[in-house]
Amino acid sequence: MIVVILVEIILLLLARFVGETVNGAKGWIKIVGGFTLQPAEYLKLILIWYLALKFSSQQENIGIYDYQYLTKNQWIPRSINDWRTITLFLIALVAIMPDLGNATILFLTTLIMISVSGIGYRWFSTILGSLFSVSFVTLGAIWLIGVDRVAKIPVFGYVAKRFSAFFNPFQDLTGAGHQLANSYYAMSNGGWFGLGLGNSIEKRGYLPEAHTDFVFAIVIEEFGFIGASLILALLFFLILRIILVGIRARNPFNAMMAIGVGGMILTQTFINIGGISGLIPSTGVTFPFLSQGGNSLLILSVAIAFVLNIDASEKRMQIEQEFVDSGENFQNNRYRTRRR
DSSP states (O other), rough: OOHHHHHHHHHHHHHTSSEEEEEEEEEEEEETTTTTEEEHHHHHHHHHHHHHHHHHHHHHHHHTTTTHHHHHHSSSSOOOSSHHHHHHHHHHHHTTTTTTTHHHHHHHHHHHHHTTOOOOOOHHHHHHHHHHHHHHHHHHHHHHHOOOTTSSSSTTTHHHHHHHHHOOOOGTTTTTTTHHHHHHHHHHHHTTSOOOOOOOOOOTSSSSSTTTHHHHHHHHHHHHHHHHHOOOOHHHHHHHHHHHHHHHHHSHHHHHHHHHHHHHHHHHHHHHHHHTSSOHHHHHOOOOOTHHHHHHHHHHHHHHHHHHHHHHHHHHHHHHHHHHHHHHHHHHHHHHHHHO
16 A cells, blocks of 8 residues: 555656646646546545555554544654655645645545544534634635735645635636636526537637536536436435445445545535535536546546445355354254254
């Protein structure tokens, strides 16, 4: 696992300092044949795998000592081998691209993995409350300080434009607010039943990134609120089934892996929908299975394959256990019959 993480770190550094710049962010490595590699997408599955492996091997101690065992009674990690140090370092490498969208997904997925690691429920409430508090405080601080001042920070200058559009997209229709304003127009055009497949107006040059980040706005425009709701319902049903696989799993690693995958897809969906609707600042996150992007689709497909393998493995173990139990019952009944 350490070798995989080291390779991922090297790829992230190459993407940051050598990779191609797209929409103000560096996160893509060009490979021969026109194929591009986006290490941040692969990190999602690697991080879930790493945390599931780490937490599942410590279930007995977590059950006894709760969250204190995960932190070793040290709220600030002091070792480079600490899982918190490794996790925060990987997320930071993505954030400095700057790719705050994928960094947010990684951060929220990590919180989900911690919550299902076996710690007490009070910690889950604390983590959730802290997350909402930090989010509101951050947005409030940016609003009070002013987006123009935040934009002077070298790394997050481009990201500051997203916050400007979030507060008032119609203030700068030709600049920062162009995408979000046209996303509103697309959803408004769709109405209840939509304009029909292929009849979108906004995707004809008005809405930038109509095939990637804002693809669901085009879905609403063409299929309407009802059609888009059906697509969301199918996606949420898939997420629910993935989480159920994790809940029913007996093996701790299988359980955390499946719940982590479900949480990752749910987080990505929420951030994308929140971005195109103005509920949260737009972060350039693709919509699962619909947005154009080979790296994203590949990782989502591999993640689903993991869950299917976990489900099959759990069913196989259940059948084997039932076979063993039936054999023991047969031997016990045979012994009782002989005694009679």
